[in-house]
Amino acid sequence: MSRVVEVPEEMDHRGFEELLIELDRAFDDEPARVLLNARHVRWISPYGLIGLLAVGRVIRDRIGHPPAIEAPENRDVRSYAEFMGFWQAAAGIFDVPPADPRVYGPHDALLEITSIRSHRDVHAVVERVRERAAAILEKKLHYPKPSVIQFSVMLSEVCQNIIEHSDADGWVCAQTYDYKRRLGREVLMLAVMDVGVGFHGSLAAEHARRYGESWSPATALEAALLHGESRFRDPGRGQGLQAIRRQVVKWDGELAIRSGNAQIAIVPEWDDLPPLQRDLPPFPGAQILIVMPAREEGGAR
């Protein structure tokens, strides 16, 4: 049996949740083939782009071969997916012909879709974004000079989360947007995802017994983000997410971490994401969204 899974028209972190509900329904039928239909996508964020890769990987692992994907018809979405390197990353995950190697030209993407497999990839990412981050954070978002280093630190920690805790590969991607509808300002969106063991699986051996029956993906996320717990007993571990949380709060930004069937978020006043969600459609690994808004002119923090 074949199933078509419709990709929402607005494929951001909210669209990702809609897509997972669709996917859940599709899996109920135990399909032999799956087509991800992205033809009607009108807008896609970095989270949406790598979300498609993550969904593709999960379908591939479930049905045993790469699913098909229908490319977006919208010209803007199409060209955006191309210059962010979506089709290169999609090879092997989806049943698509190999794409030509990416040619890096001048554009305003902070970080195209990049696979994270080892510490070398984290080094490469941090080194590559340095100049672009300086241009975007200082000139476009009006952040002070030290924020470039703070952003590099945050990027490094969030990517290391994949290597240290997921036992699987992952992706990272970042871009600035004019976030008119929600905020009336530009934002920088950073998305990081993997489809590994997730926080619940990673922390279970060390912490599950202490939490008893209340142990769940939601409590695992609380333990990691709010209490700095790690899967290691070493007190030096577990600092990365804590540091990211502090920095995001300082920048009046948003941080959302989804894992298993739960999502925890540090929510600024300008958004209405629930701080903790349980009973979401289950999905492996961890999916992290960071949104950093432009500073209002003259509004020093």
Add this chain to the structure above:
Amino acid sequence: MTPLPPTRPSVAVASLYQTYLVTRHTGRAVRLTIERMVEERPGPSLTVLDFSDVAVIDFSCADEVVARLLHDALSVPDAAAPHYFLLDGIEEEHMDPVARALDRRGLAMAARTSARRPVLLGRAEPEARRVWDALAECGRARPSELAGCLGGDAAACRAWLARLDERRLVRDAGEAFESLFVILGADERGAQP
């Protein structure tokens, strides 16, 4: 017979080899190199971690390079050959990851900024910080002299200095205590042609 004053530590500067000190993996490799460098020097030592070429240090790497290095050195105390560490050329942007990494392990380390300002990073009681700051300013002092400057009690000041020496933040030089910057300064002067 009067006891001999403690042997002056040998000074060595450890380059951190990387502009981007990121990832735990990198931090571990750098720390092992520094540990080998410390082991190869007999007797008391002061190892200066030179931050002047570092652009970025993240929290994981700060934990491996700085906090674990000191933690491991303190966990095998050698009274005859203590190992001291000092961070040099550190920028404002590096301080948060380093200070927090040290704090998580209940440690502190002496540092000198790129503008040559002494700063104590990590966890220390307010009184210990006051004593450390005062000694960093005067370089070398007897507990009674330092207590006089601080308007405090000499015995209490001696106790704080002894504790700071145990934590490898100042050096007990016999009759007086000295700041680690004095040892570094003497070495730098000695190195001048």
